[in-house]
Amino acid sequence: MKRVLIITYYWPPNGGAGVYRWLKLSKLLPEHGWQPVIYTPENPEVVADDPGLLKDIRADIEVVKRPITEPFNLYKRFTGRSTKEKVQVGFLNEQKQGGWKEDFALWVRSNFFIPDARVWWVRPSVKFLKQWLRKNPVDAIISTGPPHSMHLIALGLKRALGVKWVADFRDPWTDIDFYAQLKLTAWADAKHKRLEGAVLREADRVVTVSWHWAQDLQKLGAKDVAVITNGYDPDDLPPAAVPVDEDYSLVHIGSLSPTRNAPELWKALRVLCDEAPDFAAKFKLRFVGPVDHTIAESVSAAGLGAHLERTGRVTHGEAMRHMQRARVLLLLVNDTPNLLGILPGKLFEYVGAGRPILGVGPVAGDAARVLDRAPHAVIDRGGLVENRGRIKAMFTAPAGAPDPRWSRAATCVQMAEVLNTLA
Structure with a gap:
């Protein structure tokens, strides 16, 4: 059976919308001749604690975990939020927020953590996986984003080892619905677009979840975009x-x-x-x-x-x-x-x-x-x-x-x- 390394930030017991696609696909891929290996953080920021999802992980799937450093606790402390508060996506606030601290924290996150707050995990992951893959070869790798830092890990491995690579976009990068709200400097905007372009050009295949988004990615430089929607189990x-x-x-x-x-x-x-x-x-x-x-x-x-x-x-x-x-x-x-x-x-x-x-x-x-x-x-x-x-x-x-x-x-x-x- 062929082996595929899946680089994903979201994995049970962490719940939320980002986990289901590859949790479900990894359960079914062995029926089609592909044995998944999961690479995921050991200590991610919890979006939603959902241990019930653990039952969907096949017993024969290897899960490789490595520590991650994220800035969310610093952000919460600075803005006066509880360290136990879940970080929301898409600018969702259940309570009214505001003030210069929120605005400044957003500006820092947008302009210094590119493409996202998991960027500190990219270099150590590339270093670790280069050694790991030499001892544990695979036939292909898949990166799934957001967070799009997962694509940068795969990009580093592609450049170092020449491994075949599928970049899976569950959401767009610079076309994401809240991109205009990120208060980016011209330098940061250019860096986002440069990194996005590198991923789209250098991935062997690009996959996304909808037909219009596939057209958008092709306009940005992707060569061969497949549409594979989400689904139900x-x-x-x-x-x-x-x-x-x-x-x-x-x-x-x-x-x-x-x-x-x-x-x-x-x-x-x-x-x-x-x-x-x-x-x-x-x-x-x-x-x-x-x-x-x-x-x-x-x-x-x-x-x-x-x-x-x-x-x-x-x-x-x-x-x-x-x-x-x-x-x-x-x-x-x-x-x-x-x-x-x-x-x-x-x-x-x-x-x-x-x-x-x-x-x-x-x-x-x-x-x-x-x-x-x-x-x-x-x-x-x-x-x-x-x-x-x-x-x-x-x-x-x-x-x-x-x-x-x-x-x-x-x-x-x-x-x-x-x-x-x-x-």
Whole structure:
């Protein structure tokens, strides 16, 4: 069996959106002739503690761990945050933040930690892995980012050893939705783009999760970009069926950053509640996961505060149960310049849960390409009030069967095909 080294920052028991793609693919790759070896930090900053994910790690997978030094405790101390507070991504703040310390810390992080706060792990990892690979050869390496420092580790190994390399972009680098908020100097912006260009040019293959993002990466210099979306794993579903809510629950799972706010949707739901008292009596808007304070304020401003239920971070297993309970699952596509290619991992888990999905975003985007079959619907932000009757009908629509096109088994076949082109 061929061997592939996977360089990933996220690995159980660390949870969060970044862990699932390679946790699931590494479980299935041996069925296609590739034995994974995982390289990951020994002591990463914890995004979400989820030991239940450990059950998905195959017993025959070797996991190589090395210590990492990260600046987050210094950042927390400087800004007055608790050292136990989880670091959020995408400029999400559950409480109002501000002041010169936050601004200065962001400026330092953006301009001196390039491409990200894990950059101190690059040189020691390259040094260690060069020796390790000489004793433990592999047929290919995969780096997955963000954090994009993982790609720089692979770039160093490519240049030193000539090993075949796949760069996997779960999110863009300089096209990421919050890049413009990083307050970069011209020097820092140029360095980001220089490093990104080197990764895209020197990787043997580049993989990303959506079709529009593949086009964007090709414009930046990538030679051969494969689209391998995320997917759902049927094994994640609870063994016993979870009953669907009696209430008309509209449920969002995962982080809600400011760019996911949808005041147009809150307005449409408010109009629905005003027009149909029977609907209003049963309607619940449920957020499961961290929510930026601006979104909670926007919901309340629309007059939906009495309908809002909030649950903090939950384990992956609990999230799946929330999905199966929901009358309708809510996908909010970030309102950012790269919105056409936004295809969150949770979308595919929604599909696996078999409940109707309401997507709010561009009808020409990649999310609409996935949600192209009933009972799902994607509605542009500007058309939500006009389509409120269509939204209301979704709460009593029959469930659909999970679409096999988007299973992890199907996406793993595609990843193995990419690896096979190299070895």
